[in-house]
Amino acid sequence: MIFGLSIDGIPVSGFTDSNTNGLKNEFMTQFGIVPTAADHKGSGVKLAWLRTLKRRMQLDTALGRQMYVKIHLLLLFGTNLFCDKSGMTIHWKFLPLLRNVSDIRGFSWGSTCLAHLYRALCRESRYDCKEVDGLLALLCIWAWERLPFLAPVRSHPSFPLACSRSGIFLQFVWNPYSPDHIENIVVPNDILQHRLMWSAVVPLISFECIEWHASDQVMR
Structure with missing residues (x-):
């Protein structure tokens, strides 16, 4: 999304x-x-x-x-x-x-990006790590979707969500990709048809990097 x-x-x-x-x-x-x-x-x-x-x-x-x-x-x-x-x-x-x-x-490029980002965040949580890498734009926009009081106001509904940010409002969104949140956004069918997989608990693979998508630990 x-x-x-x-x-x-x-x-x-x-x-x-x-x-x-x-x-x-x-x-x-x-x-x-x-x-x-x-x-x-x-x-x-x-x-x-x-x-x-x-x-x-x-x-x-x-x-x-x-x-x-x-x-x-x-x-x-x-x-x-x-x-x-x-x-x-x-x-x-x-x-x-x-x-x-x-x-x-x-190829499953989306899950690969998540695996790469999760591994990077794991490394960067260590006390001796001084620099950050990985797909930080994804992390930033994810935080904006979950914590919209930190985020620029969405200028207009668009897909991907990374393209539609421009001010500030307040609340925490537990389920930002539910139908009522994306009803005005035209999502391509090849993305939308996999919505049941978005919360799947599965291993994410990026070459030698394998990280779990433990969505059951962060969802109500």
């Missing part, structure tokens, strides 16, 4: 090998180019190099447009959905999932 990401589909998983050979082979296979030693840090590809590569993409062929979309998604992962504390790189482990453009929509 917040970001419009599917919570149903194929688990986002695969190899997380930090060996740079896998990184180079995958980039050569999909883009015909290999990042130099200066363009990656271990298993993380530098976002600056990806931005340069994206600007140089030729969009006059279907293959060129597909490569452009893949790079755009890697940048989206590295700057928003799965960003790390450096904000400079994205792990190459996501790249094999983008081999077939038509299959990208089949």
Whole structure:
């Protein structure tokens, strides 16, 4: 509801090998180019190099447009959905999932974002942690939905909910996604049809990161 990401589909998983050979082979296979030693840090590809590569993409062929979309998604992962504390790189482990453009929509990206955020919050609760990473925009907007006295007033009903904030009102909302709260928002059917899964108690998977979606512990 917040970001419009599917919570149903194929688990986002695969190899997380930090060996740079896998990184180079995958980039050569999909883009015909290999990042130099200066363009990656271990298993993380530098976002600056990806931005340069994206600007140089030729969009006059279907293959060129597909490569452009893949790079755009890697940048989206590295700057928003799965960003790390450096904000400079994205792990190459996501790249094999983008081999077939038509299959990208089949993955459960929503549950993966939650797993990544839950793991990040777990790490950041430690006394020796000094920085925060993860999908903090999701956490912020979730708090606005639950604690609207902290939030900008919704300017107009829209989907995803992250697009419709602009002042202040007071109360705590226990069930912000009930029909009476979203009746004026046109939610795509491919999101709405999974509403019974929103409160499911299930493991959330993001490669080596597995966290429980323990909704029964935080709902009335």
